[in-house]
Amino acid sequence: MKKDKVKTLILILLVANSIFLTTQIWMDKKLWSADYNFFAKWGENSIVQAITKKLSWVVRNGEAGASFVNQTYYPQKVVVNYGNFRAAYVNGDELYTQSLDEFSRALKALLREDQVVRYQKIEAEDAWLNILKLKSIYIDLKVPYKTKFIGQFLGIKNTPLSNYIKEIKEFILVPGDSASNDVTFYIKDFNDGSVAKFDVTYDRTQLMNLLNREIPASTVDHKFSFELEFDKKKANKIVLDSQVLLPFNKQKAEVIKSTNPIQDDHNVKNILRAFKYSTNNPRKYIETDNTLVYIENYSTLKIHPDGLIEYDAIEEGKGLRLYSDSYGNDPATPSFQESLNMAVKLINKIQDTTGKLHLSSVAEDPDKPGSYKFVFNYYHNGLPITMNLISDDKDILSLKYAVKVEVVNGTLKSYRHYVRDYESIKPITVDMPVPNVLDAIYKIANANAPYINVKDLHLSYEEDGQEEILQPQWHVRLKGVDNLLMIPVDKK
Amino acid sequence: MFKRLLQIFIITFILSIPAVVMAAPDEMSTDDKGNATDLIILNNAVDEEITTFEENYILSGSGQEGVAVTLYVYNSESDKYQKVFITEEDIKKPVEWEIGASGLFAQQVDLKKGKNAFALRAELDEETYQVIKIDIKRQNKDFITKIKDLKIGIGNVLDTLMK
Known part of the structure; x- marks a missing residue:
């Protein structure tokens, strides 16, 4: 039996x-x-x-509800101050997801449409820097976003916070006082630099557990430049912006390989299908540099041999209908979130970018509702990949991004995508003390200037379209200089 | 024979002079203040004792390029400041660095519980050097818990009285 x-x-x-x-x-x-x-x-x-x-x-x-973590957009770093130690987590770190999740939950509570906003303007000049010294979660979005967009990232259509702050780039989340169960957000208004305090009633048990946890021994400690007074001019020849984040231990990184995944006819047909071009006898011609050019559906599509895809609608409104593909034939003006979803869906038809692509900026045309320009860049295990593709062809603009999608009222207007796959080939340890990095910056930048102002400094890769093997480098943004300065991690 | 020995002695003495004066001494007396004041600027507070609960601390500052800085810690038994050594790959090395082109330095130091009296000796050349002293007190982390408990306890008493 x-x-x-x-x-x-x-x-x-x-x-x-x-x-x-x-x-x-x-x-x-x-x-x-x-x-x-x-x-x-x-x-x-x-x-x-x-x-x-x-x-x-x-x-x-x-599920738990919308979170930054579940969107294509997520911050490059989540900086957690445990009080005696400050860690900067990137996507791929276990604590990145946990910290960002907790931050997102609290932020959603603040942004809720039915939330009574408890607001207070902070007048003290150095308040922001003093707050950064507290136990907190700090997020810098790198570019400012309209408050309503941030709400829509989290599934909130209209947030009352928009009435107080229009554009946000930075947040600090701290536990409130011990008497209440509040948490407090300190948010810097990008337009005028003023700092506002928002108290939110919120179950902060998980936040407190996170901030009081045991820190793994391998975690890299970080300091802001203002904590070392590197933002002041004394006997030094380099002055860093107050919030430049500096690592003080060895860091793990990787050497990676860059490949163009568009290798055969199958890949090309995949791309054609994504743009709803015919794959049976498509109307095409081949340029002298082997670029495939297709003309169909009131648009042109170019597939370059180096992996660059270019799409342009001949006329605005005539391009690929993205809205109907995602939401049916409803003619309503798509929201920012819907337009972003459409753009991401199209990108993923061409290349699986899960966990690899990051929304770098959004521009909205205020005169044309439903018009958005989304720019994305690649990441590999939390480190950004900076595009620096210089073209000799005057008809091809040099690319400083991985993907740019222009959507007008649910219709694709233009699309640029430098298709790349990245894989790790070798782990390395970055063990260059901060002063050595700063010395290298000064030597490379210019010895004649009385001093140099560093706006940003972080580990990154550079994709120039020429090298197959990419090494992590220090990418430095100097005041008054357009191009990034790049320092190899072992340069002395 | 004597001449040969004298020659050897003189040559040895001449060769040893730069070695003796270029290396910072292993010990410094507590009243040694150096003969210069502008070689380095320490960003940390030097006029008062710094209190921290952390196990390490970062000494940061700026100075002239080429200045060699050596870290010392006070030893109460000898009543002198002694060089701090670290072991790297089984080799004992003093904690010292040279200020580079940027003019900035930052050095993490480990703290023992209680008072830590450090001194930085900055040398520009054989004759010019500066000494800066800095005291850091590492409090016990349990101290924080005691203060918090005390604060909560007082809060509870006040709440009870108010009721």
């Missing part, structure tokens, strides 16, 4: 396994020849999409 039961169980598992594997084969476009896939085409049917969209809404609302 028992044997029969075991046999039955094995049979069930085998049948289930074969159904699963068959589904994989039927639904995977790559395994079908001549671009025919009956079931994959079903997936693109608008009715099926509407049903799956409803189901995904149910699943999403069963």
Whole structure:
């Protein structure tokens, strides 16, 4: 009897396994020849999409809710001050996700539409720097975002915080006083530099656990330059901006390899499908440098041999309809969040960028509702990859970003994407003391200036389209200099 | 024979002179203030005792390029400041550095519980040197917990009285 039961169980598992594997084969476009896939085409049917969209809404609302972590956008670093130690976590660190999640939950509580905003302006000049010394979570978005966009990142359509601050680049989250269960956000208004304090009623148990936790021995300690008084001119020839974050221990990094994944006809067809171009007898010609040029659907599409994709609608409003692809045929003006989702969906049709791409900036045309320009850049294990592609061809602009998507009212206007895959090939330890880095900066920058002002300093990679192997470098932004200065990590 | 020995002695003496004066001494007396005041500027407070709960502390400052700085710590048994040594790859090395082109320096020092009296000796050349002293007191972390408990205790008493 028992044997029969075991046999039955094995049979069930085998049948289930074969159904699963068959589904994989039927639904995977790559395994079908001549671009025919009956079931994959079903997936693109608008009715099926509407049903799956409803189901995904149910699943999403069963989870913890929107968080920065679940969006394409996430901050480069989350800086956690434990009181006697300051760690800077990047995407890929376990504590990055935990810290950012906790920060996002608290921020969502502040941004909620039904939230009564408890606001106080902070007048003291050095208040911001003093607050950074407290136990806190600090986030610098690197570029300012409209407050309403930040709300929409977290699934909040309209936030009352927009009435107090229009543009935000930096936040500090601290536990409130011990008598209440509040947390406090200190937010710098990007427009005038003023600092505002917002108290939020919030269960801060998890936040306190996070800030009081045992710090792993391998964590790198950081100091802000103002804590060392490196932001003051004394006998030094380099002055750093007050909030330049400096590491004081060895750091782990990696040497990486850059490859162009567009290698064959299959990849090209994938790209054509993403832009809804015909893959059977497409209208194309080949330029002298082997760039493939397609003209269809009131647009042109170029696929360069180095992996650069360029798309331009001949006329605004005539380009690829992204809105209907994502949200059905509703003609409403798409919101910022919807436009961003459309852009990310299109990018992921061309290249799986999960965890690799980061939203660097957003520009909105105030005169044209629903018009957005999104710029993205690559990351590898938390370190940014700075694009520095210089073109000799006057018709191709030098690229300082990985992806740029221009969406107008749910329609694609232009698209630029330098397609790249990055893989780690060798771990290394960055063990250059901060003063040595600063000495190298001064030697390379200019010895004639009375002093040099450093605005930003961080580890990064440079993608110039020429080198296959990329080493981590110190990227330095100097005041009054457009181009980044790059210092090898072992330069003395 | 005597001439040969004298020659050897003179040559040895001449060769040893730069070695003796270029290296900072292993010990310094507590009243040694140096003969210069402008070789380095220490950004940390030097006129008062610094209190911290941290296990280490960063001494930061600026100075002239080429100045060699050596770290000393006070030894109560000898009543002198002695060079601080660290062991790297089984080699004992003094904690010292040369100020580079940027003019900035930052050195992390380990603290023992209680008072830590450090001195920095900055040397520009054989004859010019500056001494800066800095005292750092490392409090016990349990001290924080005691203060917090005391604060909560007082708060509770006040709440009870108010009721």
